[in-house]
Amino acid sequence: MTKIALYQARTGIDPARNADALVAAVEQAAAGGAAILFTPEMSGMLDRDRARAAPNYRSQAEDGVLAAVRDAAARTGIWVHLGSLAVRREDGRLNNRAFVIDDAGAIRASYDKLHLFDVDLATGESWRESASYAPGERALVVDTPAGPLGLAICYDLRFPDLFRSLTDAGAEILGIPAAFTVPTGAAHWHVLMRARAIEAGVFVVAAAQGGRHEDGRETFGHSLVVDPWGEILLDMGEGEGVGFAEIDLGHVAEVRSRLPAIRHRRPIPPVERIRG
Template identity: 40%
Template structure:
């Protein structure tokens, strides 16, 4: 199974973001990808004042990527977007997955929200504008069982262990990881999630500068179930490919049967 992680620099121009996303998907399809993954907030990453109006899961954003999946004949993980939330003050941060025919095959709303208060240094409350999801999601894609997550979820290993227990063989992490944390934490966390759950991990990140005064780390990558980084993007917008070997996954799980040996 060939996969592509698409690295994007989304800004405050939604139309431009979607145009580049489509170009990346076309490159993924041309490279033979069965599944292409876009990053968190593919629709908009910028100042709140320029954010697009939130949409339902059957809105224009969904239609755009459903059409891309159908026209390219490829599974499309549409990163995430600002979905209409439970009240006027909150959106959901939502992933949509479309099959080769353009049908919606999976939906996941980000569960863990980044709330931090460090006096004199940083104050950020994601929960002030984003409502948390409540449900895990695994999507059957070809021979893979793909567990969904988004960005900050990566720091919560219990989410991924539950996905693995429920049958996931691939874990997907669309993200907009910040530069100052990404350079030290991004790869170790991704490799840890791969090793402890004996799954492939597909991580598609935002790259570069975004308003207001935000820089994303990028380094989109694919990690195998042994924890080896088998493909990694350079620090530019682009597409990175990897081939998933499920016989190797089965061999790793048999050789080091940590999932089978767990007692909790």
């Protein structure tokens, strides 16, 4: 049995203040006995005003939020899955990048979001991640104290082929940090997270942004831990804070023995379409 922690944030436009909040969450998670803390997508800054946000983007080597979290992880002796930061590339574009940081403050893995969210919602909201961000180019599973962790970010949730690849590569936990909008969250958040857990018999850990942010957006919250049978072990509802759950990887083997769908996977042949 491994104790994990999730930080549900309401990230603002000032990276320094957000770093302070993350450090406090690391300290709280460590004090609560967690082996690893999971944080949401865009933990370092959420600002949809691109002109205002631009001066705050940094390269990975220069990012003050990343440095603060690495220092806190080393000081408190806890691992951190830093859900993601906006990292400036050499070509001036950005990557939406997740980090797995060990208890010595070293970066064990980083993952760039593969699928970019470009959509016009019925509420009038419009999102164009591809206007600023470049997509990632690799999928990753990394060993952690909680178990082999498959990495994804937010909109990746809607592409089950990614999770099939991660679980084929040995993932027994899926980390899916997010900043879901309220309309899509209310409609799809719980059902998709439970589906990802059920279809492969894995734990899903989804740390989320939640609440009304400084830049005017509102995010859904409801950070989740879902077990391999699809049962919700933790739902943090609305508001900010740190929550805890215990996971047992023995449950993965148990569920997969009861419902061995992952062993029954076969390559899908080319689809034939018969037109009438």
